[in-house]
Amino acid sequence: MQASRARLFKEYKEVQREKAVDPDIQLVCDDSNIYKWTALIKGPSETPYEGGVFQLAFSIPEQYPLLPPQVRFLTKIFHPNVHFKTGEICLDILKNAWSPAWTLQSVCRAIIALMAHPEPDSPLNCDSGNLLRSGDVRGYRSMARMYTRLAAMPKKG
Amino acid sequence: MAKEAEASARKRKASDDVGPEGEEPAMPEPSLLEVETKSGEEASNSNPNPRDNFLFEDDYGCASLCDDNVDIMQHYSDICAVDAVKIPYVGDKEPLSSLAIEFQSGSPILQEKIKLLAEQYAALRRTRGDGNCFYRSFMYSYLEHILETQDKAEVDRILANIEQCKKTLQVLGYADFTFEDFFSIFIEQLESVLQGSQTSISHEELLRRSCDQSISDYVVMFFRFVTSGEIRRRAEFFEPFVAGLTNTSVDQFCKASVEPMGEESDHVHIIALSDALGVHIRVVYLDRSSCDPSAPTVNHHDFMPTESSTSNVCLLPRPRVTLLYRPGHYDILYPK
Numbered sequence: 315m316q317a318s319r320a321r322l323f324k325e326y327k328e329v330q331r332e333k334a335v336d337p338d339i340q341l342v343c344d345d346s347n348i349y350k351w352t353a354l355i356k357g358p359s360e361t362p363y364e365g366g367v368f369q370l371a372f373s374i375p376e377q378y379p380l381l382p383p384q385v386r387f388l389t390k391i392f393h394p395n396v397h398f399k400t401g402e403i404c405l406d407i408l409k410n411a412w413s414p415a416w417t418l419q420s421v422c423r424a425i426i427a428l429m430a431h432p433e434p435d436s437p438l439n440c441d442s443g444n445l446l447r448s449g450d451v452r453g454y455r456s457m458a459r460m461y462t463r464l465a466a467m468p469k470k471g
Numbered sequence: 472m473a474k475e476a477e478a479s480a481r482k483r484k485a486s487d488d489v490g491p492e493g494e495e496p497a498m499p500e501p502s503l504l505e506v507e508t509k510s511g512e513e514a515s516n517s518n519p520n521p522r523d524n525f526l527f528e529d530d531y532g533c534a535s536l537c538d539d540n541v542d543i544m545q546h547y548s549d550i551c552a553v554d555a556v557k558i559p560y561v562g563d564k565e566p567l568s569s570l571a572i573e574f575q576s577g578s579p580i581l582q583e584k585i586k587l588l589a590e591q592y593a594a595l596r597r598t599r600g601d602g603n604c605f606y607r608s609f610m611y612s613y614l615e616h617i618l619e620t621q622d623k624a625e626v627d628r629i630l631a632n633i634e635q636c637k638k639t640l641q642v643l644g645y646a647d648f649t650f651e652d653f654f655s656i657f658i659e660q661l662e663s664v665l666q667g668s669q670t671s672i673s674h675e676e677l678l679r680r681s682c683d684q685s686i687s688d689y690v691v692m693f694f695r696f697v698t699s700g701e702i703r704r705r706a707e708f709f710e711p712f713v714a715g716l717t718n719t720s721v722d723q724f725c726k727a728s729v730e731p732m733g734e735e736s737d738h739v740h741i742i743a744l745s746d747a748l749g750v751h752i753r754v755v756y757l758d759r760s761s762c763d764p765s766a767p768t769v770n771h772h773d774f775m776p777t778e779s780s781t782s783n784v785c786l787l788p789r790p791r792v793t794l795l796y797r798p799g800h801y802d803i804l805y806p807k
Contacts, residue, residue: 414650414653414692
């Protein structure tokens with residue numbers, strides 16, 4: 315599809331231009347395949363993910379931007395809306411609420427927002443969702459913090 | 472930081488060292504342990520880079536990623552494919568009698584209304600009920616109108632309005648590259664139906680394009696951007712309508728119910744599109760409303776674009792686009 319390629323190329327140029335604007339997001343296109351991207355996002359402050367760097371994998375369909383990109387976490391994360399094993403993300407804009415007004419960059423921003431504001435009522439990670447739903451915020455935070463330290467932060471000397 | 476430390480201290484009962492050495496996995500509730508201990512052990516297995524152990528890629532090949540999601544998407548596109556065979560995006564012109572046949576065992580009120588419709592309208596053209604039917608009907612009906620009238624003045628007028636819509640989106644903060652492809656596809660269609668009777672595309676070609684996803688869906692999306700831009704630009708005006716429909720903010724409404732493909736259109740959307748492009752739309756209602764059984768009438772509503780500074784409106788005695796509404800669906804109607 316020529317249209318998706320053209321659009322992705324525009325996004326690529328935009329990402330190069332915006333690099334300095336959003337230091338929390340680093341989006342990189344695969345050298346040989348414009349339909350594969352990865353992103354590094356910083357865990358939002360004042361959350362258990364603070365200080366962590368999380369890697370996302372984007373797989374973009376040929377009908378993009380009419381269809382959403384498929385995005386998942388490559389870095390393990392304990393979050394109600396992220397599948398603990400596959401890294402799949404439950405986020406409406408990646409499914410039925412998608413529109414071409416979104417971009418790869420703004421999807422990253424939405425995922426950062428989701429990290430800061432979990433939706434425990436539609437959990438992909440039930441253990442995490444149940445902790446929040448039962449009001450055990452401390453339990454959730456400590457688990458999430460532990461995995462952030464183990465998986466998303468460089469180990470200190 | 473203090474809070475997390477406190478939390479994990481609580482879990483581990485006593486320990487108060489929360490330095491780097493305190494990063495041995497805290498022991499959570501037993502129910503969580505089954506999954507977690509394995510990776511926890513791996514992590515503490517003196518691997519210099521524990522992050523490696525937590526990359527999903529190591530354990531799960533790409534093929535298994537988001538299987539559910541892929542299944543759902545596949546299932547959805549299967550359903551779409553089945554629909555596509557039954558009803559194209561835009562169908563052939565049919566005599567109004569086909570509507571009568573469809574309802575011959577239906578409500579007598581509707582049968583009566585169809586008879587009345589037949590007095591004023593000659594034919595209809597069906598569109599697929601995929602949530603985009605209003606935009607798709609509008610697209611075909613408007614382009615066909617231009618194809619038949621070769622009305623250069625009208626095309627110049629709508630092009631000026633489209634330019635305004637573009638500025639509106641820019642002012643609202645949309646990046647050009649998110650909408651410009653959709654705008655240029657529609658402008659291409661406009662230009663190809665207005666090239667004089669010799670070089671313009673044929674009705675058959677217009678129909679083919681309207682059924683070609685790579686054109687048709689792009690035009691639908693163009694209308695969605697225009698509609699969303701107009702609603703946001705006049706958020707104060709539209710707010711009460713939006714609140715009545717969905718109880719959300721104008722912004723959320725546009726994100727959730729205007730911009731995504733497949734989201735159905737309501738009065739609000741039609742008002743906005745009609746205003747933004749300055750096109751008079753008539754919607755004829757085939758439903759059971761306001762019915763005196765002895766003297767049924769067919770209601771219609773005219774969406775007359777409001778005069779505003781940004782859209783120059785050309786009012787005609789007859790609407791340019793006439794649509795037939797049955798609850799939940801729009802088709803194209805042809806006046807006699």
